[in-house]
Structure formats: C-alpha cells, structure tokens
Amino acid sequence: MKCPPHRSPWLARRGWVQAVSTVVLNLAFLRFLAPLKSAGGFCFPVLNCWACPGAVTSCPLGALQHAAGEARLLVASGTSWLAVIPYYILGTLFIFSVTLGRFMCGWLCPFGWLQDLLAKLSKYKLRPPPWAGYLRYAFLVGLVLVVPYYTSVQWFSKICPQGALQGGLLQPLLHPELRGGIGAWWWFKEAMLVAWLLSFVFVRRPFCRLMCPLGAIFSLFYGLSVLQIRVDPHKCVDCGLCEQVCPAGLNPREQVSSHLCISCLECQRCPQGAIAAVPVWRKDRREETVGLEEQVP
Amino acid sequence: MNRVADAVGRWAWIPLLALSVGALSWGLSTGGFETVKDWFGQLCTSCIGLTWR
Ligand code: SF4
Numbered sequence: 564m565k566c567p568p569h570r571s572p573w574l575a576r577r578g579w580v581q582a583v584s585t586v587v588l589n590l591a592f593l594r595f596l597a598p599l600k601s602a603g604g605f606c607f608p609v610l611n612c613w614a615c616p617g618a619v620t621s622c623p624l625g626a627l628q629h630a631a632g633e634a635r636l637l638v639a640s641g642t643s644w645l646a647v648i649p650y651y652i653l654g655t656l657f658i659f660s661v662t663l664g665r666f667m668c669g670w671l672c673p674f675g676w677l678q679d680l681l682a683k684l685s686k687y688k689l690r691p692p693p694w695a696g697y698l699r700y701a702f703l704v705g706l707v708l709v710v711p712y713y714t715s716v717q718w719f720s721k722i723c724p725q726g727a728l729q730g731g732l733l734q735p736l737l738h739p740e741l742r743g744g745i746g747a748w749w750w751f752k753e754a755m756l757v758a759w760l761l762s763f764v765f766v767r768r769p770f771c772r773l774m775c776p777l778g779a780i781f782s783l784f785y786g787l788s789v790l791q792i793r794v795d796p797h798k799c800v801d802c803g804l805c806e807q808v809c810p811a812g813l814n815p816r817e818q819v820s821s822h823l824c825i826s827c828l829e830c831q832r833c834p835q836g837a838i839a840a841v842p843v844w845r846k847d848r849r850e851e852t853v854g855l856e857e858q859v860p
Numbered sequence: 861m862n863r864v865a866d867a868v869g870r871w872a873w874i875p876l877l878a879l880s881v882g883a884l885s886w887g888l889s890t891g892g893f894e895t896v897k898d899w900f901g902q903l904c905t906s907c908i909g910l911t912w913r
Pocket residue numbers: 608609610667668669672673674675676770771772775776777778779
C-alpha cells in the first residue's frame with residue numbers, strides 16, 4: 564500500500580528534528596564553542612556519548628555507572644544509603660521520563676536517528692520476538708547498576724556501540740596520541756559496532772529494542788507519562804498501513820504506547836485518523852481523541 | 861476500584877513530576893552537578909575502549 568503523507572508538517576520533519584538534535588548535542592566540534600565541553604555535568608537523557616570530542620552533554624548511563632561504583636565504596640566507609648543515591652541524575656532522568664517519555668527516543672536521540680537512517684537501506688526486515696524487549700531491563704539492572712556497583716567498572720560503557728562510534732573511532736582519529744591505547748578490547752568493541760550497524764539495516768531499531776537501558780528507564784513510565792498515543796478501534800479499518808510505517812517494527816493497533824513504542828508518531832499517518840496523540844488525562848476517552856491538527860501547531 | 865485505578869493512571873504524573881523535581885533540586889543543592897562534572901572530567905577509557913590507564 565502506498566504510504567500517505569503526514570497530515571502535519573511537523574510530523575513530516577521528524578528526520579530534521581533528529582538531525583538538529585544530534586548537531587546541537589555535539590556543538591563542541593565547532594572550535595569557538597569548544598568551551599561548552601567543560602560543562603560536562605549537564606546530563607541529557609539520550610544516547611549521545613560524552614567521550615565524543617564534540618559532545619556538550621553527558622550520558623546519564625555513564626553517570627549512573629559511576630554512581631553505582633562509588634556507592635559501594637562510600638557505604639563501606641560508613642556513608643548512609645540515603646546519601647549515596649544520585650538524586651541529580653535520577654531527578655533529571657525521571658523529569659524527562661514523566662514529561663516527554665519515549666518522545667526522546669523517537670525525536671531527539673542521535674543513536675535512534677542513526678538506526679532510522681540505516682533502516683532505509685533495505686526493505687527486508689527481520690522481526691525479533693516480543694520477549695526480547697525485556698532484555699533491556701536486564702542490561703539496565705545488570706550492566707548499569709549491579710555489576711558496576713560490585714566492580715567499580717562501567718561495564719555497560721565497555722560494550723556500548725555509541726561509545727565505540729563517537730568515542731572509540733573519533734577520539735583516536737582526532738588525537739593520534741591516544742592510538743597507543745588501542746588493544747584487543749578496542750578491536751572487539753569496534754567489531755561489535757560493525758555488527759550493530761549491519762543489524763540496523765535489517766531489523767527496525769534493534770538496539771532500542773534489545774539493549775538500550777535508557778529506553779528501558781523511559782519504558783518504565785510508559786503508561787504514566789504525559790504524552791500518550793491512542794488508537795480509536797471504531798475508526799480503524801485494519802488496513803495495516805501503520806504497521807508498515809512503524810520504525811520500531813510494531814503493530815500500532817495493539818502496541819502503540821506499549822513499552823516498545825518510541826513515540827515517533829509515524830503511525831499518525833493513518834488515513835482514517837484512527838491514531839492520535841493525547842495527554843494522559845484524556846487517554847481512555849477514545850471517542851474524543853484529540854485530532855492531529857489540534858495537537859501540533 | 862476501577863475508577864481509582866483510572867484516576868491514578870491519569871494523574872500519577874503530577875506527584876511523580878513533583879518528586880522528580882524535588883530529587884533534582886536536592887541533587888543540585890548537594891553538589892550532584894559538580895560530582896558528575898568530576899566523573900566526566902577525564903576521557904572515559906571504558907566508552908572509547910582503550911586498554912590503558
Ligand atoms: S532506546 Fe534508542 S532512541 Fe531511546 S535512548 Fe536508547 S538508543 Fe536512543
């Protein structure tokens with residue numbers, strides 16, 4: 564079926580919004596903006612690696628792993644549990660989770676954008692089993708919290724493909740003095756990056772779906788965050804178009820606003836107008852779902 | 861009971877947001893920003909995959 568155009572100019576420009584977000588988050592590549600790099604305490608919850616020479620915001624996953632590693636040492640030295648909780652990082656993460664939620668993934672995350680771009684290269688797509696989405700929670704608990712807590716080593720960062728791309732490739736490229744540190748682990752990490760990049764062509768948003776702990780944190784709030792997307796079953800004629808356009812490989816009729824939905828709003832192309840974004844306080848009033856034209860200026 | 865669950869679903873974001881803002885303010889006032897800045901003050905060899913240091 565031919566894909567109808569978006570009914571809102573804003574929705575049609577999602578790719579541009581993702582591009583602008585990627586540029587803004589990496590503005591320190593511009594020489595005159597390089598001092599922004601020194602403001603490294605500002606966490607912005609998308610997957611943009613602080614090790615990137617241009618990054619101006621720090622990755623909350625890296626910060627959480629550091630906090631977990633330090634927590635064990637502090638508790639061992641007598642600090643109370645309440646005092647070692649990383650309130651600043653959690654507060655930032657939860658504010659974005661409750662307000663924008665996975666809109667961060669659909670519209671602002673540079674690594675999500677990369678997956679969307681490479682997905683355009685092939686029409687043939689593999690579909691991971693639905694249970695695979697739960698692996699993300701295992702990565703969150705295991706490699707971001709528990710293992711760093713016991714080892715004080717940032718194990719998620721060690722295997723993170725965004726780190727391999729933005730830090731692993733760009734840092735030694737721009738700073739030759741770092742090349743001496745390249746060893747077996749670097750090669751392993753870059754090989755994993757190549758495997759991920761290939762998977763982006765044949766699976767829709769595989770990293771978001773299988774591994775990303777940040778997406779998993781947003782997903783924990785999926786039924787509660789302010790922005791919700793709803794299908795009106797009375798309007799749907801089961802044409803399947805929404806399933807065809809969903810960049811996360813979901814069936815929006817059943818999975819819109821599920822924990823795997825990245826709130827990209829692509830499914831709002833529905834020719835029947837059956838899918839609409841609604842504020843959470845109106846989420847079950849399907850007959851009254853706010854039309855797209857009213858939602859987006 | 862369903863009405864209670866429905867109301868919680870619709871309005872839970874308000875107390876959650878208030879708690880999150882509270883946590884962020886507390887974190888900022890207790891030096892959370894500077895702590896994160898210190899952690900990221902040097903190149904992260906885990907992210908880059910380098911084996912020394
Ligand atoms: S789930 Fe995907 S889009 Fe969301 S933060 Fe992770 S990598 Fe980015």
